[in-house]
Amino acid sequence: MLTWISFTFLFKSKEKSLHSVRSLFLLYTGNRFVQSLNYLFLFFFFLYIWCHVIPTAMSTQELFVAAARQCLSAGRKSLSVSQSLDLAVQVSALDVGLKPAILYDSNGASVDQVQQYLSSLQSSQLVSKSLHTLDLNGNTLIVNPVAARFNLEQLIDYGNVTVVDICHTLEKPTITDPLRAELKSMTHDLLLLLRVIEDLKETDKAHTVGEKSEEWNLCTVFGLLLGYPVTYWFDQTKSFENCLSMTPLTVTTASAAWQAGHRCCLYSFSVPAVLLQEMPHKLENWRISLRERFQQQNVLKDLTVCQSTVTLPSVCL
Secondary structure, three states: OHHHHHHHHHHHHHHHHHHHHHHHHHHHHHHHHHHHHHHHHHHHHHHHHHHHHHHHHHOHHHHHHHHHHHHOOEOOEOOOHHHHHHHHHHHHHHHOOOOOEEEOOOOOOOHHHHHHHHHHHHHOOOOOOOOEEEEEOOEEEEEOHHHHHHHHHHHHHHOOOEEEEOEOOOOOOEEEOOOOHHHHHHHHHHHHHHHHHHHOOOOOOOEEOOHHHHHOOHHHHHHHHOOOOEEEEOOOOOOOOEOOOOOOEEEEEEEEEOHHHOEEEEEEEEEEHHHHHHOHHHHHHHHHHHHHHHHOOOOOEEEEEEEEEEOOOOOOO
């Protein structure tokens, strides 16, 4: 009898022990499962941070630089980091309407390479699809057609751009009528071109200007498209020389700072010093307009406009 009681007690004790062990095992494995879920959550959380947040925080500049160095090589030589950042500032200023166009002259990259660079920026959403690449007689420009068209319309409606005649037969530069026959015809042709570009739905191909542009004075065209308040003109059917040799020139430079304090020149144009008194209001209006547009964006900061005077033995345009 004692033996049976002892056996029963031992059996029940063993059953309790097994139940306790089973409960501890389930509790233990349950905690391990929760821990595994926590570890899994943390893993995917940090993976998201690494893939999405960190690149966004660190790489706007790096994406611009990578696109420039990948697309804009001339021969075996790519743009330097400094050149790539300068170009990034120019294109960013163009995108927010601070500039109507930029003339690409960083190296000898072709218009197709510049188009590839612009398409890369647009696919990365670094700039909008409103920008277009323009091939003008072998010269490559990136254009904001809306801003460029507005600039030309202001010239026609209000004469806000001064045209300076610098023909080599003149003793000194003189202000000429911006709407004289040949200039008026060229300006209207440019307006038609910009309207065509503005209406283009495809932005992955450069737009090539037709044969009519061969008649244009490119020095004047560049001044108009680049948003200068002063542009030069000469009769190219007679000579490409000018009368600016040893003529004091007042150079106006506008610069701004981008990310990480990288500063870049946005505008640089000259005016014969002898003509400054004849056009003070136009230069001041240009500065006021630039500052107003600058205050309407938040991509660039610390706008600085300054002037200096230079006299050169020869001036190539």
